[in-house]
Every structure is written in C-alpha cells, then in structure tokens.
Amino acid sequence: MQLRDFYNDKETTQARIPMLQVSIILGFLLLLAGLWRVQILRHNYYSTLAEQNQIRSIRWVAPRGKILDRYGRPLANSRRSYTLSVTRKDLSELESSLDLLTEGLRFEPGYLKSQIEKQRRRPRYLPLVLKEDAGIGDISFIEAHRQELPAIQVVPHPIRNYPEDEVAAHLLGYVTEISENQLESGMFGDTAKPGDIVGQKGVERVYDHILRGVDGEKMVRVDSRGREIETIRMVPPLAGDNLSLTIDIDIQRAAEKAFGDRAGAAVAVDPRTGEVLCLLSRPAFDPNSFATRISRQKWDQLLLDPHKPMQNRAIQSRFPPGSVFKIFLAVAGLQEGVLTPTHTEHCSGSTQIYGRRFACWKKEGHGEVDLHRAIVSSCNVFFYRLGRKLGIDKIAVHAKAMGLGYKTGIDLLGEDPGVIPSPEWKRRIYNANWYPGETISVAIGQGAVSLTPIQLARALGGLGMGGVYNVPHVVPSEDLSRAGRRLPAAFKPDPPLEPRTVRLVSQGLWGVVNEYGTGRRAAVQGFDVCGKTGTAQVISRESRERLTSEGKPFEDNAWFVGFAPRDLPEIAAAVFVEQGGSGGASAAPVLQAMFQVYFDKHKKKQPLNGAGSEHISFSLPSERVN
Amino acid sequence: MPKQILPYLKQCDWVLLSLALAIAAVGVAEIYSATQYELSETFYVKQIYYIILGLVVLALVVSLDYRLLSQQVPYIYLVAVLSLLLVLFIAPAIHGTRGWIPLGAFKIQPAEFAKVAIVLTLARFLSENRTHFLTSGEIIKASLLVGLPLGLILLQPDLGSAVTLAPPLAVGLVLGGLRRRWILAGAVLVALITAAGWYSLKPYQKERVYTFLEPERDPRGQGYQAIQSRIAMGSGGLLGKGVTQGSQTALGFLPERHTDFIFSVVGEELGFAGSFVILAFYFLIIMRAIRIAQTARDKLGVFLVLGAVSVLFFHILVNVGMVVGLAPITGIPLPLLSYGGSSMLTTFMLLGLIINVGMRRYIY
Numbered sequence: 001m002q003l004r005d006f007y008n009d010k011e012t013t014q015a016r017i018p019m020l021q022v023s024i025i026l027g028f029l030l031l032l033a034g035l036w037r038v039q040i041l042r043h044n045y046y047s048t049l050a051e052q053n054q055i056r057s058i059r060w061v062a063p064r065g066k067i068l069d070r071y072g073r074p075l076a077n078s079r080r081s082y083t084l085s086v087t088r089k090d091l092s093e094l095e096s097s098l099d100l101l102t103e104g105l106r107f108e109p110g111y112l113k114s115q116i117e118k119q120r121r122r123p124r125y126l127p128l129v130l131k132e133d134a135g136i137g138d139i140s141f142i143e144a145h146r147q148e149l150p151a152i153q154v155v156p157h158p159i160r161n162y163p164e165d166e167v168a169a170h171l172l173g174y175v176t177e178i179s180e181n182q183l184e185s186g187m188f189g190d191t192a193k194p195g196d197i198v199g200q201k202g203v204e205r206v207y208d209h210i211l212r213g214v215d216g217e218k219m220v221r222v223d224s225r226g227r228e229i230e231t232i233r234m235v236p237p238l239a240g241d242n243l244s245l246t247i248d249i250d251i252q253r254a255a256e257k258a259f260g261d262r263a264g265a266a267v268a269v270d271p272r273t274g275e276v277l278c279l280l281s282r283p284a285f286d287p288n289s290f291a292t293r294i295s296r297q298k299w300d301q302l303l304l305d306p307h308k309p310m311q312n313r314a315i316q317s318r319f320p321p322g323s324v325f326k327i328f329l330a331v332a333g334l335q336e337g338v339l340t341p342t343h344t345e346h347c348s349g350s351t352q353i354y355g356r357r358f359a360c361w362k363k364e365g366h367g368e369v370d371l372h373r374a375i376v377s378s379c380n381v382f383f384y385r386l387g388r389k390l391g392i393d394k395i396a397v398h399a400k401a402m403g404l405g406y407k408t409g410i411d412l413l414g415e416d417p418g419v420i421p422s423p424e425w426k427r428r429i430y431n432a433n434w435y436p437g438e439t440i441s442v443a444i445g446q447g448a449v450s451l452t453p454i455q456l457a458r459a460l461g462g463l464g465m466g467g468v469y470n471v472p473h474v475v476p477s478e479d480l481s482r483a484g485r486r487l488p489a490a491f492k493p494d495p496p497l498e499p500r501t502v503r504l505v506s507q508g509l510w511g512v513v514n515e516y517g518t519g520r521r522a523a524v525q526g527f528d529v530c531g532k533t534g535t536a537q538v539i540s541r542e543s544r545e546r547l548t549s550e551g552k553p554f555e556d557n558a559w560f561v562g563f564a565p566r567d568l569p570e571i572a573a574a575v576f577v578e579q580g581g582s583g584g585a586s587a588a589p590v591l592q593a594m595f596q597v598y599f600d601k602h603k604k605k606q607p608l609n610g611a612g613s614e615h616i617s618f619s620l621p622s623e624r625v626n
Numbered sequence: 627m628p629k630q631i632l633p634y635l636k637q638c639d640w641v642l643l644s645l646a647l648a649i650a651a652v653g654v655a656e657i658y659s660a661t662q663y664e665l666s667e668t669f670y671v672k673q674i675y676y677i678i679l680g681l682v683v684l685a686l687v688v689s690l691d692y693r694l695l696s697q698q699v700p701y702i703y704l705v706a707v708l709s710l711l712l713v714l715f716i717a718p719a720i721h722g723t724r725g726w727i728p729l730g731a732f733k734i735q736p737a738e739f740a741k742v743a744i745v746l747t748l749a750r751f752l753s754e755n756r757t758h759f760l761t762s763g764e765i766i767k768a769s770l771l772v773g774l775p776l777g778l779i780l781l782q783p784d785l786g787s788a789v790t791l792a793p794p795l796a797v798g799l800v801l802g803g804l805r806r807r808w809i810l811a812g813a814v815l816v817a818l819i820t821a822a823g824w825y826s827l828k829p830y831q832k833e834r835v836y837t838f839l840e841p842e843r844d845p846r847g848q849g850y851q852a853i854q855s856r857i858a859m860g861s862g863g864l865l866g867k868g869v870t871q872g873s874q875t876a877l878g879f880l881p882e883r884h885t886d887f888i889f890s891v892v893g894e895e896l897g898f899a900g901s902f903v904i905l906a907f908y909f910l911i912i913m914r915a916i917r918i919a920q921t922a923r924d925k926l927g928v929f930l931v932l933g934a935v936s937v938l939f940f941h942i943l944v945n946v947g948m949v950v951g952l953a954p955i956t957g958i959p960l961p962l963l964s965y966g967g968s969s970m971l972t973t974f975m976l977l978g979l980i981i982n983v984g985m986r987r988y989i990y
Contacts, residue, residue, distance in 0.1 A: 012758050013801045013928055014920060020797060020932065021916055027943050028909050032902070034950035038860045039898035046860020 058220065059127075059195065062213025062237030063158040067172060067203060069249040070275075070476075076172055076204070076287075078158035082134045084142065085127035086151045097148055104141040105131055132292045133159060160197070160291040166284040168252050170312035171245075171412070171474065173202025174287035188212075200290070202312070203245065203474060206411055210483050213240035243483075245474050246275035251597045255280050255575075258593035262586070263578040265313035265453045268594050271461025271563060271572045273477070274470030274490070276410070278573075278594055279454075281313040315410060318418045318450040319576060322583070323378045324534030324559045325399075325445030327505060329386055330375060331463070332398035334501040338389045341504055344370045347381040354436045358384050375508030376517040378533065380444050387443025392434060395442060396422040401493035402459045403469045404451055409488055410472045411480070418455050421448035445534060453574040456561045461572025464506060464530065464563040467497030506530055510566050513588075522562060522588040527599045530569075531562025531591065533583030555579040560587035564595050571598050637985045638688070642914045645907045646962055646977055650677050650970075652896075652904060653888065653963040659870045660884040660891045669884055669965050676967045680974035687978030691986060695979075696926055699750045703771070706743035709736035710778040735968035737787040740775045742975045744791050745933035747771055752802040753925040759803045768799060785827075786956035790940055797936040798929060851887070855949050859893035859901075866897030884965040886957060889949045904963070908942050911977075918984040927983035934976040 038046065067076035084105070086094050094101075098112050116128055130152070131138060142152050160175045178196045182188060188198050188208060196215070199208035216237035221229045255266045255278050268278040285302055302310055311317060333339030349365035350357050360366065360380040366373070374382035387395065399405060405420030419425070421442060423434035441447035454472055462469035469491040473480065477487045509530035512519040518533040536557045547554045558580030563572035573591050580586030654677070658670035687695075713727055713736050726733040751768055760768075772795040779788040800809060858872065866872075872894040883891055893901045912935055919931040938961055945960040947953030959966055961973040 012803050013925065016801045017916060017920060017932075020801065020935075021913075024909075024912055024916075024935075024939055027939065028905060030952065031905060031943065031946045031950065034947065034952045035859075035893070035898060035901050035905070038856055038950050039862055039893060039901070040864060042860050043863040046857050047863070049857045050861035 058153065058155055058218045060216035060218050060235070060237045061157050061197070062215050063239045064160060064175065064197070064213065065211040065240035066242045067211070068242060068244045069247045069252075070245065070277075071248070072244065073249050074163055075168060075245065075247070075249065076160060076162050079161040081132070081157055081159040081292075082139055083129055083155045083157045084131040084134050084138065085129045085153050085155060087127045087153070094149075094151055100145065100148060101130070101152075104145065105134075105138050107131075127153065127155075132157070160287075162287045162291075164249070164253075165288060166286050167249070167256050168247065168280060169202075169284040169287050170281040170314065171202050171247065171279045172287060173199055173204035174285075174290040175199050175204055176290050201310075202412060203243070206413060207243055207475065207483055210243050211240045214238040244476060244479060246270075246277065246476055247279070247474065248277045248598075248601075250601065251278040251594050252280060254593040254597045255590055258590040259577075262580060263307060263313075264576045264580065264587075265317070266573065266575045266590050266594070267314045267453045267457040267472075268571055268573040268598075269454075269457050269461055269470075269472050271458075271465050271468075271470060271569050274458075274472045274487070275476065276472050276474045277571065277598070279314050279474070281311070283307050283309040285309045312412070312414065313453065313576065313578075315408075315412055315415045315452055315454045318416050318452050319557055319559075320447070320449060320536040321445040321451045321456065322534030322536035322557070322559055323380075323445055324456060324532050324561050324583075325442070325449060326375065326378065326383045327463070327509065327532050327561075328399045328402060328404065328459070329383050329390070329395065329443055330371060330505050330508065331402070331497070331501055332390055332395055333371075333386050334504060335398060335495075335498065336390060336394055339371060339386060341371055344368050345374070345379075345382045345385055347379050349381075351381045351384055353384060353388055353440050356437055356440075358440055371504060372508050372511060375505070375532070376511040376515055378512075378518055383443045384440050387439055388436075390443075392422055392439040392442065395439070396420050396425075399449075402462060403491055404455055404459055406455075408452075408454050408458050408472050410454055411474055411485060415454070416452050418451040419448055446537060453576050456559075456574035457572050460561045460563050460574065461569055462491075463497070463502065464566070464569035464572060466499065466502050468492055506566050509562065513562065518582075518584040519560060519562070519588050521584060522560060522592045522595070524564065524592060524595045524599050527595060527603060528565035528567070529562055529592075529595055530564060530566045531560055531588065533588065534559030534561070535581075535583050538579070555581045558583040558585070558587045560584070560591050562591055562595075564599075565603075570602070571595060634985050637987065639914060639918065639981050639984045642911055642977070642981065642984075643684075645911050645914075646973075647677075649904060649907050649962040650680075652892065652900075653965075655869050656888055656891045656895065656963070657884045657965050659872065659895060660888065662870060672967075673965055673970070676970040679967070680970045683971055684974040684978040684981070687975055688982050688985065690982075692930055692979065692982045693924075693926060693986075695982075696746060696750045696753075696930075699746050702743050703747045706736070706740045707775055707778065709734075710740060710775055712736070714778065714781055733968075735966075737779045737782070737784055738968035738972040739975075740779065740787075741790060741794075741937050741972055742979075744772055744775065745794050745930065745937060745976065745979065748794055748798045749926055749929035749933050752798050752929045755802060757803070759805050760799065760808075765799060765804070765808070768795060768802075784957065786944075786958045789944075789956070790937060790958065793936040793940040794933040797932055801932055802929065851955055852948075852951060855887055855890040856951055858890040859949065862894040862897045862901075864898050866893070866895045866900055869895050871895060886945065886959055886964060887949060888963045888965065889946055889960055892963070893949070905942075905946070908938075912939055915980045918980055918987075921987050922983050923987050927986070931980050931983050934979050938973070938976060 063078040064076075066074055066078075069075055094116075101107070102109060102112055112130065115130065134154070139154055142149060142154060162169075162172065175197050178188060178192055178194065178198045180194075182198065183192060183194060186192075188196070191214070192198065193215075196212070199205040199211060204211065214237060216235045217233070218231060218235075219233040220231050251268060255268070259266065259280065259282055261282075263282050265281045266278060267276065267280075269276050283305075289298065330339070345368075347360055347362075347366035347369055349363045350359040352358075358380070361378070366377055366379045366381070369377070369379045369382050371382075373379070396405075399420045405418050407415045407417045409415075421438070426432055426434050426438075426448070438447050442449050458469055458472055471488045471490065473487055475483060475485075480487050509532055510528060511517055512533070513522045513529045513531045514520075519531045522529050522531045536559065538554070538557055556579070558577040559575065560583045561572075561574040563569040571594070573594055575587040575590040577583075577586045577590070654670050654673050657673050661669045709727070716727065726735055748768060748771065751764075751771060755764060772791055776788050776791045779791070796812070799812070804812070861867075862872070872891060889901065889904075892904060896903075915931055915935045919928045919935070922928045922931060941958055941961050944953050944956060944958045945964075948955055948958070959969040961969065
C-alpha cells in the first residue's frame, strides 16, 4: 500500500519535471538573447560609448586640520594651490607636446621626461604630477593651449602652510607624501593610500590621525579636448580636525628673536600642569619647503648639514649641564642631611681631592662660602667637596628622583633619556670601573652626566613646585583623550622634597638672578625670577687654545635654567646655547625674553606680592592664574 | 572502509563538480582583473580560500546521507531563523541595511545560509506528503515555513535576498502536487502581490525599478551602474579584450565590479564567447542536477535537488539578467563567480546536496 502510494506520488512529481526543464531552458535562452543583443548586435554602439567614457577620477584632497597656539592663532594651516597633472591613460597624448610644455612652464630641458620616468613606479590610477603649486602664469598657459594640451588637468590642491615659517619648526614638524616604507609598515593606519600627505616629525606626525582628513573623489566626464562636461560622482573630502597646542606663540617668538642665529634650544613649561609654552631648536628648517615636493638636493643638504638642522635639540639632544647640575647636588646634600644652611667651606681657588687638584672657575678663590653664596657665585670648590661627601650613588638617586636621566614622556617622538652616570651604569655601558675622581667632575655637571633641555625645564619647575613633576605636553590635557592619549600623572618622588630644601635652594637661585650672581640678565622686574647659569666645557682647554690660534674660536656651551615666580612658579624654562660662552651672557637673556612676555601678559596688571624673602609658602596653587 | 566508500565515489557526479570548479576558477581570474588596482585587499586570494573552504563544506555535506541530514531539519531551521533574528539586533547597519554578523576576521551573512535551510525544510515537508495533491492546509504550512525567514530578511531590509527564498517554494509546491487550478490562482496571486508590493516598496527600491525600465533617467546614480555594466559588456564584443585588459573595468567606472557585477567583467574581457561558455556551464550543471532528481531513489531526494536547482537558477537568471539589462538591479550575487565567502559556501552546500542525492541513488 505504502509502496504504491510512493510511486504514484513520485509520478505526479516526475510528470511535472519537464515543465521545470522547459522553463529553465527558456530562461537560459532569454539570457543568451540578452547577451547576443548587448555583445554582438550593439557591440559597435557600446564600443563607441566606451571610447567616449572619458571619465576622470580626480582625487579631492582633504585639507589638513589647522594647528593653533593656545590662543587659537594659526601655527599651521592650508593654502589653496593648483597642481598640473595628467592621467596615465593620457600619457601618450602628452609625449608629442613635451617641448611645448617645457617651454610654457619654464622647465629645464629634459626635466619633464625624467619626472615622468620617476613616477612610472607609482600606482597606475594615480595621476602623474607635472608641476605642483603652479603659478597663475602656468595655469593661463595651459588654458590658452587647451587645444594642444587636452590631457593636462589643473587640480586645486590644498598645501600645508606654516605662516610663521621657521618658528617652532621642530615642534610642528612637516608633511610630505607618504613613503613606500611608511605605507607598507602601516604606521599611518589601514586607510592610508599612496599619494596621501602625512605628518613627518613633531606634532604633525604624532597627531597625524587628528589632523589628516579623508580625501574625497570627483568623477568627471571630459570631452575629447579634456574639458569637463559633467560631474558624475562627488565624494566630498572630510577636512581634518583642528588641533590646539599649549604653545604661546608670543613667548615662542620672543625666544626665537632673542636666540638670533645661534644654535641651541629653549623650552618653557607651565610647571603647574606640564603644558609646554615654548619649544625651539636651532638651527631650524622651513617646514614650508617640504609642503611641495622637495628636491633630492635640498633634502640631502638638510640631512648632511653638519649643524644638524633636522635635530630637535630641545628633546633629542643631551648635553653636559655644567654648573646647572649644582642645583641638584644642593638638593641631594640637604635631603641627605650632609649639608646645613650654616655649613661653610673655604675656597682658595682650587682643592686637592683624591690626590688631584680640582680648580674653581675663580682663580683667586671665593673665601668662606655657605650654601647660599655657593649657589649664587657658583663656587666649584664647595660642590666638589659636597660631591665627595655624598658619593656618586646618592647623587644619582636624588638626580633621578627629580626626573633626570629619564624620558619626560612629552608627546613628541624621539626623546632622549639623557644620562645620570653611576658605577653600575659605567659597568653596563663601558664595562669599566668608576674612578672616585669622576664623582668630583659630575658634582659640577661635567663628565658623563648629560641632560636634555626639556628634562631641565621640568626638573626646575618641579623643584619650584615643591617636588611635583608634571609630564610636559604640547596638546592640552582635555584634548589628549580625543587624540587617544592619556596624560600620565605627575611624578612625585618618595620620599618627597622637604619644604626646607626647596626653600633654601630656591632662595639661592633667586639670588643668582637678583643679587650679585651670574644670572642677573635673566631678571624680570617684579617677577622674582630664580635661575642658574651653566657652562659646559666641550673640548679640552688645549684643543680650544689650538683652535683659537688657528682662527677658529671654539666656545663652551652655555646654559640657563630657571623658574618664576619663586613662591608659586608659573613658568619654568631651560635655555641651551651651543658654544654660547658663558651662560649668564648668552643664555640668560633668552630666558629673560620668554619670562618678560609671560609676565607682561599675566602678571603686570595684578598687584604684586612683596619681594620678601622671609615668608615663603609652598602649598600648591589651587587654581590656575591665567 | 575504502571498499565501502569506493562505489559511492564512483557515483559522485564528477562532471558537475568539475564544471562548478571551472566557473569558480574563471571567477578568481576575473576578480583578480577587476581589483588589480585595489591596494587595500587581495580579493582574489581570499576567493581562493573561500573556494577551498567551499570544497571542504561540500565534502562534509556529501559524506552524510541526505536522509540523516533531513532528520536534523527542525534544528537547522531553528538555527537559521534565530541567526536571522540575531542579525536584526546585533549586526551593524551598513548603508542603512544590516545583514552581516561580524565574527572575528569574517563576516557571516545569515540570509545566505537561510537559503540552504529552506531547501532542506521544504524537501522534508513535501516528501512527507503521501497524497497526490497538496491540501490547502499543507500549502499554507509550507508558505508559513518560508514566510517567516523571508519576512525577517525583508526587515534587514534586503529585498534581493528575501526574494530568492520564493523560487524553492514555488517549484516545491508545483512539483509537490499543487492542483492545476491552484497553480493558476497562484499566478494571479503573484501578480496581485507584485502590484500591492509596489506600493509598499521603499522609495529607493521604486527608483531601482524605474531606472531599470529607463536607465538614462538617472545616469549618475542607479542608472549609472546599469549603463556602465552594459558598456563594459557590449564593448567586449565577440571575443573580449582579454583578462586584465578591460579598460572599463580597469578605470573603475563599474561599481561592485568584483561582486554583483562580475559577469560584466567576464563579458568585457572574455567577450560573448566567454560569457556564452559560462552560461553553458551553468546550464549543464542544472541539467545534470535535474537528471539526478529524475533518478533519485525517494521523494526527499527529488525535492532536495529541485529546491537547490531553483535557488541556483534564480540567482543566475536575476544576476545575468541584471547585467545584460533584462532585470532590475538587485544585490543578488552570481553563484561561483561573484566575490564573497557566504555566497560561495552556500553554493557549495547546495551542490553538495545535489551530489549527495546522486551518490545514493542505488543501494549497496
């Protein structure tokens, strides 16, 4: 019974299968007819359309976000420019008009050919760039010769512009087209494409993901003469976001001006927050020169320049701090209790330690000196003896507790950690023993100790703050999270600085500037500037004398570091001048220029605190003054 | 063990499988050609992985007797419906529709797998009918079984994928014993639903139909694809421009050229000759499958094969029809040729079902 049913049912189904077969055959015949119509009958018609499908896809470059200073003034923006280019497809058309172009666009003979050759390796859909940032003359030439030059496209293209030219060049960085290596490494994210303009160095590099927009695309149909007939598709670009920095362009300009042509670096920070107010490095480069395709020659020139203009000396270079280091020795002595304010040493111009004679800079000697006088007059002998008493290990511990010898964590790339030497360090690096005499050199900031300007600016501000070391940053903390970063908490060493230590050392630094010290040229009337000069020997005395006699005078490196006002510091800075001679003469005026601008802006109209030196409070400010 | 497997392997339709792999190989070449200037992804390499994965899935489907497979139908159906529900809640909306569940490095498109589930479910349901003709209750039950997942796909909204569930129902009902007057009534009903559906179409869907009827109406938007597709195909002529030589393809005038419009790349680069051969291969696959249905040992096998055939044929008809300008633009991929993992796996599952039934025609 069941069997019969099964076959019967199957027959119903099987009987209807031919119906399905016929439908399917009809369906395929219909498709075949469609194919025949499009590919055979109308082949000529569609071929013509394909030929006329002169559709050009033009990259619609997104403008990069502006970089602004803390008051919204532009440090980097975009300017409109025009690029002359030609698509690969139209290249053959161009070959015949190379001479005309060379003449009309005022190229060197042969330049165009080499330019085309050079760009052959780039992906095929990228247009060949003939001339970037074309002038009005170039554009009118192209338009006037449209008949002969139908393939040339004039494409508007925003170009990065740095209105302040070289000012803060190292801080800002520059932009170029993404390199093949960068593209492969994926360092600019998955969406980066060949031809993208990306940030290199500085803020442009670190915050590239904020500043860079998303390029759009414009598809246009052009006629056989290269004129746009209609726009087929438009994907507008997304502009990059603007980015405000903590930099005050007024302070930056003042520092640049005071620096003149000398090489070196200057950094100013707000010690209460870690905000960087000014960051300069000299010699500088003009970031505008990278915005258009920079020539190989020019690039090599920048890279091979013995003065290293591409190096950001404020964070990437370390130098012996010279007498500046005495500040940290004084702190170590007071913290360790080996030094009291009343303790005195006799300076006769030199001293014998470990059987060797160590000289003071003042040949006739300072006589009896206590801590205050030792800081103010920068007496070497006092600090030689203090260094011996402390020993290298304790010096290192206290210097490191003030953030020296470590990267500060500033939001820029390539920061150098500096060196705070110790016997352990010397064994690790040189596999050699520490000589006691080296401790004495380190005590006055010579020998292996070497620090970066940003480290010193932070350490001085942190000292003035009573031992709170904020991490320097160039983007305001409230914007950092938007950039996917987090500001590390301020560094507070344990055990903390004793208020007495801070008071005594600050008082000494105040004296350097405001009493009979070496830093009088850093004084700002009514601002209680505290500071310390430093002079670091670069080469031996003999070499220097030899060079001088050969007519190539070689000066020492000069430092000036400081903060102000003494009681509740709002600004701290470090200035380094390569071969500046003495710190008081060459570096102090730069710091003074920065502090003066700050003072004029924030303090002038406010009632001044008495310059009293007796009552000093070290509570942290509860609100920002500016 | 090998002795037991050997006769089955002899019965495996190797010709059908070879035809399918030949089409897939052409697909890889054309995907390479269509995306050669895309730097972000190497689509053709991924497609090769999908094909290999598809073969593994096919082997799995083939190794299980289809009668055992049909016992799992309630679970398969449940999983399909649940995943379609899931997609509505967790899938991210892309271009206003949600159809993809991101799963690690992969994206899964449950609507694709729903096609297989429906073929299995209908085959089981219809094969359990013991009478000559279907009762109205059975017709309604079958319609509801298909209607639930179809409705869920419509909610994504993905009209194209939803419509692909209708052909197995139609074919299943007609061949399962729908009375002639019901077939007639069904035709009328379809016409009415089409009319009613027109009023419920979203504006962009209506626009698609308009531009299908008259592509020049909107040469920049919807019509743009239709025109560009035909220009690419038509300029291919009899013999085509050769693989990687298609200018329309290379210049990127054709959107979706490696997925839904892959057949126009075939048309441009391999010409009428190439597209004819591809169509002939599809035709042979389907005819062989129908031959398997005619010789199947039981009703379940017949309905499994015919269900799979109806899904595959509908895809080919609508996709190629769209490319040559006979059907409106819908997001329906071309089996074996279009780039895409979910579509590739679904196709191999359906082919696996067909081969499965063919292998077990005789009892050993």
